[in-house]
Amino acid sequence: MASATDSRYGQKESADQNFDYMFKILIIGNSSVGKTSFLFRYADDSFTPAFVSTVGIDFKVKTIYRNDKRIKLQIWDTAGQERYRTITTAYYRGAMGFILMYDITNEESFNAVQDWSTQIKTYSWDNAQVLLVGNKCDMEDERVVSSERGRQLADHLGFEFFEASAKDNINVKQTFERLVDVICEKMSESLDTADPAVTGVKQGPQLTDQQAPPHQDCAC
Amino acid sequence: MMAEEFSLSFLMELERDKILEVLYRDQVVQKAEDDRIRKLKMQLHQLRWKGVKNVNESQERSCARCQQSLGWMLNRGAVCEGCSHRVCSGCRIYLNIYIWKCTVCYAHREVKIKTGDWFFEERAKKFSLSGKYETTGTKLLTSYQKMSNISVVPPTPPPFAEAASEGNSMDLSKSKGFTKSVENLFFSLTTHMKKISKSQDDVTAPRFHLTADYGQHAEWRKERRSQSDTAIDIANRITNAPNLLNLIKKTKGTEECEDSSSKQEEDFNFTSNTIFSGRRKYGSICSINSTCTEADNYDKTNVTGEIELAIMYNFKTSTLEICIKACTNLAYGEEKKKKCNPYVKTYLLPDKSPQSKLKTAVKKNTVNPSFLETLKYKIHCSQLVTRMLQISVWHSGTLKRKVFLGEVLIPFESWDFGDNSLQSFNCYQLKTKVIIAPQNRACMV
Numbered sequence: 045m046a047s048a049t050d051s052r053y054g055q056k057e058s059a060d061q062n063f064d065y066m067f068k069i070l071i072i073g074n075s076s077v078g079k080t081s082f083l084f085r086y087a088d089d090s091f092t093p094a095f096v097s098t099v100g101i102d103f104k105v106k107t108i109y110r111n112d113k114r115i116k117l118q119i120w121d122t123a124g125q126e127r128y129r130t131i132t133t134a135y136y137r138g139a140m141g142f143i144l145m146y147d148i149t150n151e152e153s154f155n156a157v158q159d160w161s162t163q164i165k166t167y168s169w170d171n172a173q174v175l176l177v178g179n180k181c182d183m184e185d186e187r188v189v190s191s192e193r194g195r196q197l198a199d200h201l202g203f204e205f206f207e208a209s210a211k212d213n214i215n216v217k218q219t220f221e222r223l224v225d226v227i228c229e230k231m232s233e234s235l236d237t238a239d240p241a242v243t244g245v246k247q248g249p250q251l252t253d254q255q256a257p258p259h260q261d262c263a264c
Numbered sequence: 265m266m267a268e269e270f271s272l273s274f275l276m277e278l279e280r281d282k283i284l285e286v287l288y289r290d291q292v293v294q295k296a297e298d299d300r301i302r303k304l305k306m307q308l309h310q311l312r313w314k315g316v317k318n319v320n321e322s323q324e325r326s327c328a329r330c331q332q333s334l335g336w337m338l339n340r341g342a343v344c345e346g347c348s349h350r351v352c353s354g355c356r357i358y359l360n361i362y363i364w365k366c367t368v369c370y371a372h373r374e375v376k377i378k379t380g381d382w383f384f385e386e387r388a389k390k391f392s393l394s395g396k397y398e399t400t401g402t403k404l405l406t407s408y409q410k411m412s413n414i415s416v417v418p419p420t421p422p423p424f425a426e427a428a429s430e431g432n433s434m435d436l437s438k439s440k441g442f443t444k445s446v447e448n449l450f451f452s453l454t455t456h457m458k459k460i461s462k463s464q465d466d467v468t469a470p471r472f473h474l475t476a477d478y479g480q481h482a483e484w485r486k487e488r489r490s491q492s493d494t495a496i497d498i499a500n501r502i503t504n505a506p507n508l509l510n511l512i513k514k515t516k517g518t519e520e521c522e523d524s525s526s527k528q529e530e531d532f533n534f535t536s537n538t539i540f541s542g543r544r545k546y547g548s549i550c551s552i553n554s555t556c557t558e559a560d561n562y563d564k565t566n567v568t569g570e571i572e573l574a575i576m577y578n579f580k581t582s583t584l585e586i587c588i589k590a591c592t593n594l595a596y597g598e599e600k601k602k603k604c605n606p607y608v609k610t611y612l613l614p615d616k617s618p619q620s621k622l623k624t625a626v627k628k629n630t631v632n633p634s635f636l637e638t639l640k641y642k643i644h645c646s647q648l649v650t651r652m653l654q655i656s657v658w659h660s661g662t663l664k665r666k667v668f669l670g671e672v673l674i675p676f677e678s679w680d681f682g683d684n685s686l687q688s689f690n691c692y693q694l695k696t697k698v699i700i701a702p703q704n705r706a707c708m709v
Contacts, residue, residue, distance in 0.1 A: 061300045065378045100283040105293060118293060131283070134400045137391060140383055169387040234382050235373060 063107050063114040067227055068138050069220070072160055073145035074153035075124030078179040081210035082145065083121045086220055091211055098123040100131045110224055117220070136167035140230075141223045142174045146194075148207065149186040154178075154193070161201050171234070173226045174203045177219055182209040283404075290401040295646050301379045302650065308375045311368055327352035329367050344369055567670035567696045569593035569631070571608070571657060574689045575674065577645055584641040584648065586610060586655070588624055589689055594631040597659020597667040605660045606633045606669060612641050613652040613673075626660045648676045657694060670694025 071079045080098050084090050087104040103120045120139065122132040144160050146153040157176065164172055176198040178189060191207055198205035204222060208215035325334040327341055328349035334341040341350040346369030356364040365373065376382050572589040588608050597604045607626040622641070627633035643651070656671035672692040 061296050066297055099279050102286050138400055170390050231382050234386050
């Protein structure tokens with residue numbers, strides 16, 4: 045299976061060009077459902093129980109090795125709070141995939157999923173790939189949203205579904221890897237249905253026009 | 265629909281700083297990505313060129329990719345569905361048992377994947393975008409810049425510890441005017457890019473045609489020229505002695521001019537080249553088209569000596585600074601008279617427009633001139649990677665004649681401006697003129 049490369053976040057990784065392609069992923073959902081924790085667990089393999097509200101937006105970079113390709117992920121963590129909405133939605137159109145997250149111990153966050161889904165439809169491209177994630181599945185005692193309801197909603201919206209825990213590191217890596225896979229599928233789909241005439245034909249004659257014998261540079 | 269204008273104005277100062285820090289980090293990622301995309305596209309471009317050259321050369325049936333000739337019975341080749349070119353069996357890549365693409369179309373597909381163009385194309389179906397690689401971060405930064413121009417209180421520097429502590433090229437946090445400078449950077453990024461790309465288009469593209477077709481399409485050429493004001497400016501600006509002479513001669517009659525041309529060249533020590541002679545044959549247009557007079561003097565002298573200079577990038581003012589210290593052991597501009605009045609000239613290639621040209625003062629009668637001059641280019645650092653600094657040394661002779669004494673080319677592609685050892689003075693061996701092959705040039709433009 046896929047093995048993640050060393051992914052300690054740093055400037056070096058940000059500027060690294062040793063990868064095959066880059067995907068941009070956005071994590072969205074109500075405030076305090078655990079978006080930041082989820083990202084920290086995946087990118088840094090760390091967890092802090094303290095809640096620190098994200099200001100606007102943040103991101104982390106992680107390069108993974110999947111399907112014989114090095115894929116650089118720029119994962120955007122968004123603030124759940126309403127007041128940052130103009131900034132966060134601005135990032136929707138740059139994202140190829142989304143992780144829509146709710147908290148299984150918080151009914152309200154689950155009820156908001158439909159709204160978040162509408163946001164994606166409005167602000168993102170038409171083939172945006174979305175995974176629905178019910179976070180905090182370690183807190184079984186406080187669960188208010190059953191797995192079944194989560195799955196049903198995901199089916200209804202046409203998303204894939206995971207329950208996960210950033211705290212206990214359950215399904216975190218799997219979620220991201222699945223999202224990468226579905227983006228890859230979408231990619232091949234879009235390439236194979238693309239108009240085959242985009243290559244060569246138009247460029248050919250133009251380039252021929254430009255072909256000229258070597259001439260001295262102007263050095264005035 | 266989506267609001268086009270983003271704004272950070274509703275945020276409190278601390279929040280703004282936090283977000284700005286994220287935006288700057290994003291810029292680093294984006295820059296690396298842009299670099300990578302540019303390289304990939306360049307490679308594809310070069311691959312395309314191989315095929316095009318072949319089509320041009322011969323009429324016989326041959327593979328559009330590897331140029332191997334194709335038979336009528338055996339190895340007939342087949343037409344690629346992607347590009348409609350006929351290719352041999354060796355130049356096909358099978359996606360599955362039935363579907364294949366020629367090497368170029370395959371590479372095109374790969375590049376689409378690797379650059380993320382597939383996504384941008386898909387996305388364009390929903391949002392018509394002006395700049396497809398433009399990110400939200402860039403827009404936010406621009407809007408922030410506009411906003412902070414209006415507000416009286418200057419923004420506080422964001423905590424930029426992450427990038428700075430890594431000692432990378434963005435070592436900015438030490439400077440006080442950090443925020444301001446970065447704002448300027450991004451402002452100049454957009455304005456500069458527009459300016460530079462415009463001037464490049466105007467100048468290089470028409471000249472390419474002016475010198476290449478040997479006046480066979482004079483009609484078309486005139487039309488073309490009138491479209492580009494810049495090209496005319498350049499042509500008019502040049503009033504070197506040889507041209508004036510040509511003009512005088514021409515009034516006497518083109519016949520005479522052509523007859524005496526070889527003698528004249530000897531008299532004035534001109535080196536004839538294709539462009540020059542081509543121009544003469546088609547006398548009626550030659551005087552205006554003479555954008556390349558100095559090219560005549562390139563290989564006249566032998567090239568010796570070294571140039572000592574330092575290159576640094578000032579992130580605060582987004583300026584590339586080239587400090588020309590001195591030259592040693594230069595060749596004489598006029599060997600017989602042992603005369604040499606050297607000066608140094610720089611271009612930030614591929615831009616060869618006057619905006620890109622900088623010169624030092626002329627030093628009289630020396631082959632070891634000391635200049636101690638700093639030439640400055642205002643350019644955003646992310647733009648520099650596509651550029652190459654051309655530093656040439658010239659002798660300024662009588663009648664404004666210039667003699668080429670050598671040059672140094674410094675590409676910035678892998679230049680690390682954070683590296684202090686590169687910023688100190690270094691000696692560079694002067695080289696003879698490198699003529700860039702047309703296909704490489706096309707890639708650079």
